[in-house]
Amino acid sequence: METILWVGTLCITFLSMEFMAWFSHKYIMHGFLWSLHKDHHKKDHKSWFERNDLFFIFYAIVSTSCVILWGEYNFWAGLPIGIGIFIYGLTYFLVHDIFIHQRFKWFRNSNNRYAKAVRRAHKMHHKHLGKDGGECFGMLWVPLKYFK
Numbered sequence: 759m760e761t762i763l764w765v766g767t768l769c770i771t772f773l774s775m776e777f778m779a780w781f782s783h784k785y786i787m788h789g790f791l792w793s794l795h796k797d798h799h800k801k802d803h804k805s806w807f808e809r810n811d812l813f814f815i816f817y818a819i820v821s822t823s824c825v826i827l828w829g830e831y832n833f834w835a836g837l838p839i840g841i842g843i844f845i846y847g848l849t850y851f852l853v854h855d856i857f858i859h860q861r862f863k864w865f866r867n868s869n870n871r872y873a874k875a876v877r878r879a880h881k882m883h884h885k886h887l888g889k890d891g892g893e894c895f896g897m898l899w900v901p902l903k904y905f906k
Contacts, residue, residue, distance in 0.1 A: 771842025
């Protein structure tokens with residue numbers, strides 16, 4: 759029973775991160791912290807790193823804090839929550855930074871319908887170089903209008 763609860767907590771955390779990513783992107787990154795996110799839409803520097811990468815650090819701190827709560831304070835849910843956030847972050851990095859933006863030249867020949875829809879939806883978001891007007895979607899959920 760403990761294993762089911764642990765795995766369920768990890769899965770719920772992973773799925774909840776999809777909402778958190780959408781919410782933080784729409785209301786924080788395209789809101790009051792646009793100054794950190796705007797170089798992701800319009801690169802204004804020559805560095806491989808973007809100011810936008812600082813958002814990763816926030817979620818890494820949250821994930822690490824949950825694992826510390828588990829290890830130091832015996833908070834049982836800390837480990838599955840921390841791992842769920844980490845797995846989402848890793849998945850996000852692979853899909854968004856590597857697959858979509860090609861920060862590393864991997865997964866270039868992925869051409870299934872879902873992969874094309876994810877790229878198309880993200881391209882529509884990046885058509886808007888400013889703070890307002892871009893649709894925001896989660897990484898796992900892509901509207902049917904982008905499937906062709």
